[in-house]
Amino acid sequence: MVTLKDNSLANPTEAAPPTTSEPGPHEPLLSKHHFKSVGTRPLRPDGIDKVTGRAKYGADHNLPGQLVGLVLRSPHAHARIKAIDTTRAARLAGVKAVITAADLPDHTGGDEGLFDILDNCIARDVARYDGHAVAAVAAVDAATARAALKLIKVSYEVLPHVTDVDEAVKANAPLINPKNFTRGVEPAPARPSNIAKRSTFGHGNVEAGFKAADVIIARTYRTEQTHQGYIEPHACVASISPDGTGELWVCTQGHFAYRQWCAAILGMDVAKLRVTSSEIGGGFGGKTHIWMEPLALALSRKANRPVKMVMSRDEVFRASGPTSATSIDVKLGVKKDGTITAGSATLRYTNGPYFGMWAELGAMTAFACYDLENVETIGLEVLVNRPKVAAYRAPSAPEAAFAIESAVDEAAKTIGMDPVAFRIRNAAREGSRSSYGPVYGPIGIGPTLKAAQNHPHMKAPLGPNQGRGMACGFWFNFGGQTCSDLNIGVDGTVTLSVGTVDVGGSRASLALCVAEELGIPYDHVRCVVADTGTLGHNDMTDGSRGTFSSSMALIFAARNAINVLKARAAQMWEIPLENVVWKDGHAHATGDGHGNLAPLSLKEIAASAPNTGGPIAGHAEITADGAGVSFATHICDVEVDPETGRTRVTRYTVIQDAGKAVHPAYVEGQYQGGAAQGIGWALNEEYVYGRDGRLQNPTFLDYRIPVCSDLPMIDTQILEIPNPNHPYGVRGVGETSIVPPLAAIANAVSNAAGVRMTHIPMSPPRVLAAMTSADKLGV
């Protein structure tokens, strides 16, 4: 049952009780099985703007009199900031403001999470990673701002640093935060360490399970740190006026959350800051955190001028959202008949210098695909001198899936069982206890595996040096706070205001759902993303929630609007409300004596609105819980050059449950995009740190995301197992597609190369080393 706040219903004088034949205004149960609009592939409303260069992204907005803001960043991985002298910079002609941490006093009131955000936005006493912001300037132009940065003198006391996950957990490792005592351990440890938290999940008795096994697979896997790699760098324009009100234009996945954090950090009232989300040039989780936005606001406040800040690519890599680097021990016990008797894993995830929940997410998702009697996972959050880890598409799940799905594949091979059949035998199903705790409802892993088993890809012949791999993936998905408005114009066309940022075509999907519910054509519905001043709070577009949550809110808003439309039709006909039904975009009169009344179209009712009570609208404010967990199975073929270790992906297939694909082209796009990012992660993407703790490759030249010629076509198969908690059966689709690729490719490369790959990315030096002798090549 979807929960709704009681006061979120339409105007009570107009809200009619639902008739038995129609769903209530907020009845979540599946109300549709045959769709007219949903499931079609219309053109997206923002398409023309985006192919003509008209669409405005973060860096495309300007305000009169705006200044250019730039950030001075730490060149050290770990250093105490002894003093910052800004006097010369401030005196330079054209410089209008210089700020340091002193200009952003601590308003966080003991909120540790918020304090970490503040400390990450601008270092206070310690610079904790290469690229950590230390000061910022605003000047009349970029050249002046650059010159000013050079005039700021920072005296550092360089501290010992650690960037490697396994080094950081050693007893003698340099401490990132001397006040960090591992949480989740009772009694609390007496000494500080770099382990911020220990989390455990599981059930049963793994030791007994391992004793019952015929075969034990035990290995340690490693993954390197990656970046979301959105093509649009972070950008914003901030303007604070002397009366304390402010405007922020910014590329973000969640302008309401940005408003909340920025206001809290700057000590502003939330209502005094209006945040407008620009078109967003990719986020993938990296734009769910604030970075330099508070600095832009603080500079604007100090200079009393608008300030524009745009990160360089170098800054994006050094100082915004990478993933964790991980080191994961897996142990799997298997019987010869194919039963997994026990699974355990210890997962060490780097967090950057701040407390996070990345290992915890890895520990929760690791074995989620399987029905295990005995399972235990331990997650260790590891602090290191690297940038603060940010969410990246199903955060932490791909690394864990790489480790577990590699072990599962190896186990199947060891007992001589087909890897798909082995997974089907052990797959979680309705009623299975998940490895993270709760018992599953209806879930889709079985169907994706069955579809994989029957897919022609599984039977296609392989050439020399080629190998095939497959893997499964899991992600939770979630919903969250959502607020939408639906306004009917005088001509009967409809405007939707939503607060979930459109990252990949959701405006089209949302318009489709409203067209479906109202029974009007898609092109009569226009969807816009509203700013924080014109709509209630919306959580961010993350957790695969954009289309899931906003479509649910809009369907409810449409039902509320239908109730109003019916009341207006009743007025126009001068008949009782209970004699009006809504069907196919029209009000129909029913009952004795009314049957001959011609149906009234939405357009006709809208036209008479001025005389029937005024504007017609529908609203909904909901907490969209019930997103429903998501599973996928991927199959891939690779060819490995035995002389160079280079891997080419030759074929790739994604099979995933969408619940109901609202706009199938954009569902396919999510599947393909996630797979491509996973392929990059698996093969070539990694942060390379030098011995000095500085990032060596903060460019698209040396941080190698897949280019067009690296990839094959990516085939997709959309399964539709309706989500019972959404009126149209929709599930989130955005994230799960990045979970299986690391493992699927590792399994394929292992099969092609004849050696088990345990370190991602499987860059050519690593593969060649594994294929020959690790010592000889020194990898």
Place this chain on the structure above:
Amino acid sequence: MEAARHIHLWGALRPYAGGASVIVVEARTIRELFRKLEEQFPGMTPHIRRGIAVSINGRIYRDQWDTALPEKGEIYLLPRIQGG
């Protein structure tokens, strides 16, 4: 004892409940549950502040604290997950 609910804890919470994996709390809603947990197990407060999700019969609630806790069925506390 009609309000007594069996509450399953994930690993990180267990140390604050003496190592128990299941505890009994008298609570009819998520809000009441969190209040009672803070009263009975103060060590859990930072976790609750940072966010705890509640799985009720496999369905995960992150925000809706007025959600009723059914007398029968499984109630499982989980970290409040983040997404990308």
Place this chain on the structure above:
Amino acid sequence: MGLVMAGGTDLLVKMKSGLVEPDLIVDIKRIKPLHEVKKTASGISIGAALCNAALGENAMLRKAWPGVVEGATLIGSKQVQGRCTMAGNLCNASPAGDAVPALVAAGAKAVIQGPKGKRKLAIRDVPAGPGRTTLKKGEIITAIELPKREPRSADAYLRFIPRTEMDIAVVSAAVNLTLDAKGVIKKAAVALGAVAPTVLDVPAAARALIGTKLDDAALDRLAEAARAACRPIDDKRGTAAFRIQVAGVLAQRAARTAYARAGGK
């Protein structure tokens, strides 16, 4: 400091990162003769401002020096190709520059104009180390000269990159061969990139090929000599061990291609 700009694809990146802050930039692209490809008495002369996309469109060059053209047209993207030049790649003096190994193997020369007049210098001797050249103050390269082609000659260039495009060579090899009428290699040159501070000319590797029809034993000796010449480092793009190993592989593959192109069977 004044700097000469040909394509600008390295210079503008260095300016952006603050690595260089020139007081003056001299754009040589407006000088018409610097865009010409002409046959001369001694071979082919290529103007220093000719962008590599245009170079790749030149049928005569593609036929005579397919390896040189391969090297030049592998640099960067199609977008970068529209700007970058061989001479610029040479003066950037990266040990991994794609245009350089094939020019070294070809025995090409840089035509250098300076305050004291014109001189010619073997390409091999232009780079002095990473980012440094032997050019003197005030000197610029105006053209690159390729020698005259004998019959049954061909070259080939291969680089190793992790992706299919857009990377800097982790290791590279160029092979230039001339065969006799029977298909026996009578002249050879082998050059390796990204395995030493400058592009390496490896005469020992060339000697392994001369007098052979590129049989397996010759290819083995080629790989061995190529690997023996390598003095690479570990860096973000690859390990020293990987570079040494793959240098041998690429030398063999480039030799096979050059041999086939020259008409060898």
Place this chain on the structure above:
Amino acid sequence: MAGIHVKTTINGDAVEFICQPEETLLDVLRNRLGLTGAKEGCGTGDCGACSVMVDDRLTCSCLVLGAEAEGRSVETVEGMARGSELHPLQRLFIEHAALQCGVCTPGVLIAARALLEKNPNPSEEEIRFGLAGNLCRCTGYDKIVRAVQAAAQEMRGA
């Protein structure tokens, strides 16, 4: 520093501007001329989001100085449509859902048009290598390649 006065042609129109010597063509287009279709994704020629044509050569405008535009002809995504009629590539990119966030799209369109002008009937491989200088992080390139194939077919038939 004294600005440089530049006379050039942009999308067929005569344009004059003054820029600083170190300013890139991309900066001039975006910050001085209000043509924000070309995007800065990297500033180092590695992503292709700033792709434009300069005298009929595909280039990254971040690797061209503004002053270099003197006397040349520059074409940007803003000049691709003829009046209200979209270029076939533009129309087919929308029809094939070949964009998600759309920030790479202007550069991809310019590069794809340059490719089709040189090679009206490219193979899939030629399309993939022709667009290798344009990074897209959303689509996995599948629908981009299909849209270019469809445009090539339509433009050959037209």
